[in-house]
Amino acid sequence: MARLELINLNKTYSPKVVPVKDISLDVDDGEFLTLLGPSGCGKSTTLRLIAGLEEPTRGKITIGNTDVTNARPGDRNIAMVFQSYALYPHLTVYENLCSGLKLQKVPSAEIKQRVDSAASVLGLDAGLMNRKPGQLSGGQRQRVAVGRALVRRPHVFLLDEPLSNLDALLRERVRADIKQLFAAQRVPVVYVTHDQTEAMTLSTKVAVLNNGYVQQLDPPERIYSHPANQFVAGFVGSPQMNLLTLPCQGRFAMLGDCKINLPELSTVPPQIVLGIRPENVRIPQPGDTQIIHGQVFLVEHLGMHNLVSIKVNSSLKEDITVRALLPTDQRWSDGDISLALAPQSIHWFDVQTGDVFRREKVRV
Numbered sequence: 001m002a003r004l005e006l007i008n009l010n011k012t013y014s015p016k017v018v019p020v021k022d023i024s025l026d027v028d029d030g031e032f033l034t035l036l037g038p039s040g041c042g043k044s045t046t047l048r049l050i051a052g053l054e055e056p057t058r059g060k061i062t063i064g065n066t067d068v069t070n071a072r073p074g075d076r077n078i079a080m081v082f083q084s085y086a087l088y089p090h091l092t093v094y095e096n097l098c099s100g101l102k103l104q105k106v107p108s109a110e111i112k113q114r115v116d117s118a119a120s121v122l123g124l125d126a127g128l129m130n131r132k133p134g135q136l137s138g139g140q141r142q143r144v145a146v147g148r149a150l151v152r153r154p155h156v157f158l159l160d161e162p163l164s165n166l167d168a169l170l171r172e173r174v175r176a177d178i179k180q181l182f183a184a185q186r187v188p189v190v191y192v193t194h195d196q197t198e199a200m201t202l203s204t205k206v207a208v209l210n211n212g213y214v215q216q217l218d219p220p221e222r223i224y225s226h227p228a229n230q231f232v233a234g235f236v237g238s239p240q241m242n243l244l245t246l247p248c249q250g251r252f253a254m255l256g257d258c259k260i261n262l263p264e265l266s267t268v269p270p271q272i273v274l275g276i277r278p279e280n281v282r283i284p285q286p287g288d289t290q291i292i293h294g295q296v297f298l299v300e301h302l303g304m305h306n307l308v309s310i311k312v313n314s315s316l317k318e319d320i321t322v323r324a325l326l327p328t329d330q331r332w333s334d335g336d337i338s339l340a341l342a343p344q345s346i347h348w349f350d351v352q353t354g355d356v357f358r359r360e361k362v363r364v
């Protein structure tokens with residue numbers, strides 16, 4: 001077992017630059033954890049702390065049962081794949097693949113066997129082995145970088161945005177390869193990205209980071225269906241969740257003339273944030289009660305769906321815009337429209353803190 005654990009990890013560069021704040025999490029053998037968040041939220045710094053390329057200001061890192069907080073990078077048995085691939089330009093593919101093993105003084109017969117096996121898993125054919133990195137495509141370079149990590153047979157894999165230099169099509173293909181490849185390794189994997197599709201498709205669990213803090217740590221399905229706060233709700237999901245600040249009247253929030261049951265609250269605040277994903281704003285069916293009325297002002301064609309933006313009829317000073325994912329078999333032209341909100345798909349957030357009001361307590 002080589003369980004990776006971070007305990008109250010902190011990194012301070014200066015009083016104003018504190019990119020890692022009290023991060024605690026664990027990753028078991030065979031788990032794929034993604035650190036997901038916007039640029040500058042502390043993802044790479046966290047990864048560099050795990051690798052030993054940075055020293056934490058406070059906190060502890062363990063691998064297996066060993067405290068490695070102050071261990072040198074070379075003593076942690078961690079392999080890292082960088083965004084830039086960090087291949088040696090003057091060495092051939094074969095030499096790049098075996099450079100780490102030679103440093104570890106692995107016998108040459110075993111080096112050959114490990115390199116051949118990684119090359120075959122990654123589809124790096126023999127013809128590429130004598131080329132230099134400069135003579136490879138981006139996708140091939142990326143595979144060599146992954147291969148170099150695989151041959152090390154480390155206790156932990158760290159990957160820092162390894163797909164960001166690939167074009168969209170190739171990224172999709174390599175993403176599927178990475179998922180299979182690392183699932184077979186049965187060691188903890190920590191992956192950094194700001195791309196939510198990568199996070200949702202690859203991971204067994206996702207840590208959403210913002211401003212150095214873990215906002216939510218959960219399996220991807222739960223991050224999507226039960227966001228812990230307004231930040232996670234807005235960051236995960238494309239098109240983005242509708243997040244509407246609405247006035248409260250009695251036990252209802254008012255979305256234009258539509259009364260929506262509030263969750264059970266000890267005190268009803270003057271305002272509340274309603275969150276609903278565009279796919280849960282739909283054409284009204286018999287029995288729907290939460291119907292909003294407005295005017296279409298934008299239709300965006302997304303292939304399988306249209307993303308339709310409507311301005312809700314309201315007496316508020318500011319317009320309320322709701323976006324709905326609707327079928328393409330109807331023409332959604334400018335004009336009046338009525339849409340239903342699926343009641344079980346509504347999320348409620350505190351205006352002040354952004355925290356979710358738990359759905360279990362919502363009256364429907």
Ligand SMILES: Nc1ncnc2c1ncn2[C@@H]1O[C@H](COP(=O)(O)OP(=O)(O)OP(=O)(O)O)[C@@H](O)[C@H]1O
Pocket residue numbers: 013017019037038039040041042043044045046194
């Ligand atoms: N060596 C350093 N000295 C001072 N500040 C640093 C250092 N390294 C990173 N930072 C700052 O720490 C913050 C977090 O950086 P980090 O690279 O961890 O973010 P990130 O989430 O990985 O961003 P990106 O997605 O853009 O790579 C940023 O404000 C960055 O400028």
